[in-house]
Amino acid sequence: MDERFPDIVGSEELVARVLFSPSYIHNGRVAPTAFRWEILPSGTVEDYISVLRGDVEGLERSTRLFKARTEGDERYGYVRLCVGEIRMIDDSLGHRVKMDVLAYPSRRMACHAGIVAEIEGEWVTARTPITPEVMMLQKKLTMLCSDIVKF
Amino acid sequence: MPRLVVTVNDSAMVTQLRTAISQLHGVVHVSMLRETSVEDGALEGELHNEWCRRIDELERLSDGWDGTGSKAIDKQCVKKLRKTISKASESQLEGWDVFPDAHGFLYLDFSAGQAIAGITATADKLIYFIQKSGKIQKSDGIAFTTSNLLSLLRRVNG
Numbered sequence: 001m002d003e004r005f006p007d008i009v010g011s012e013e014l015v016a017r018v019l020f021s022p023s024y025i026h027n028g029r030v031a032p033t034a035f036r037w038e039i040l041p042s043g044t045v046e047d048y049i050s051v052l053r054g055d056v057e058g059l060e061r062s063t064r065l066f067k068a069r070t071e072g073d074e075r076y077g078y079v080r081l082c083v084g085e086i087r088m089i090d091d092s093l094g095h096r097v098k099m100d101v102l103a104y105p106s107r108r109m110a111c112h113a114g115i116v117a118e119i120e121g122e123w124v125t126a127r128t129p130i131t132p133e134v135m136m137l138q139k140k141l142t143m144l145c146s147d148i149v150k151f
Numbered sequence: 152m153p154r155l156v157v158t159v160n161d162s163a164m165v166t167q168l169r170t171a172i173s174q175l176h177g178v179v180h181v182s183m184l185r186e187t188s189v190e191d192g193a194l195e196g197e198l199h200n201e202w203c204r205r206i207d208e209l210e211r212l213s214d215g216w217d218g219t220g221s222k223a224i225d226k227q228c229v230k231k232l233r234k235t236i237s238k239a240s241e242s243q244l245e246g247w248d249v250f251p252d253a254h255g256f257l258y259l260d261f262s263a264g265q266a267i268a269g270i271t272a273t274a275d276k277l278i279y280f281i282q283k284s285g286k287i288q289k290s291d292g293i294a295f296t297t298s299n300l301l302s303l304l305r306r307v308n309g
Contacts, residue, residue: 021217023209023251031250032269033258041219093280093287130254132280132289135269139260143267 003110005053009101011084014146015051015113016059018066018078030079030145032138035115037126047125048104048114049141052078056149062111063151079145086115089140092133095119099137115141165237170207198241202249206233209251222255227274228295232257235300243304261307268307272300281307 009015017035019025024034037046052062059078083101090097098118106112117124119133128134206229214223236244246263252271261268266283276292277299288306293299 021212021251023212023216026205026248026250029248029260029262031258032260033250033252036253038218038253039220093282093289130256130271130278131291132269132278135258135271135278136280136282139267139269
């Protein structure tokens with residue numbers, strides 16, 4: 001049965017960032033670089049960091065659709081973050097920041113959402129150069145990860 | 152079990168040598184037993200070994216390791232990081248970890264108490280931020296040289 005999610009992502013919700021590569025976790029620490037804006041195979045430049053909504057059972061169902069990105073790799077797992085805490089990030093190295101989590105449901109995945117970020121009014125996308133401010137945002141996201149769940 | 156002891160005069164060779172030896176048929180285990188002097192008189196130890204193992208692991212990532220468009224780690228970047236690590240003291244490496252970046256770069260991540268720092272190492276530059284004791288230091292890019300990276304490690308852990 002298809003799960004349905006409200007159009008607005010609630011601040012009380014937890015979202016999961018799926019980590020496909022085991023290299024993103026080392027010594028119990030999550031890589032800031034695991035929170036990345038991607039350029040999709042279609043050429044689409046993402047302006048959000050993909051995350052999934054839902055409870056653990058729902059996540060397990062959704063992620064069964066995923067394949068390992070490197071042959072031989074097993075799926076690693078996911079980390080969870082509280083949406084309200086993401087929205088409270090408002091500064092990066094002295095720059096004004098606005099962060100949000102928006103619903104981006106797809107036909108395959110009703111639970112799909114994205115973390116979006118604006119630094120001094122500029123949306124961060126996969127084309128944004130690496131800057132200390134972007135790195136700091138990624139670091140702050142890792143500091144909100146409550147747990148590392150292995151599949 | 153017979154053992155072979157190899158003495159080298161350049162610590163930068165150690166990782167390559169260890170990788171090469173470990174690939175030989177019949178080698179059961181390779182470990183570094185000899186203490187080697189580094190720049191500031193510290194001794195190589197377990198932390199250096201762990202860094203070498205981790206860099207070896209990241210160097211093996213091939214294109215596509217994190218999906219379409221993700222790149223293998225730049226060889227020049229790996230080489231420079233190895234050289235820097237061989238010259239760093241154990242205390243300078245504490246609290247740091249190294250991760251891959253899908254652009255083919257390496258990311259050095261630091262956390263200790265309230266202090267945090269991040270360094271993106273590309274083939275030729277270092278992009279960094281350091282937030283420590285309420286102060287912020289950052290740069291959009293300085294040259295990736297051994298002395299610049301050692302200086303950053305010292306600023307964080309000095």
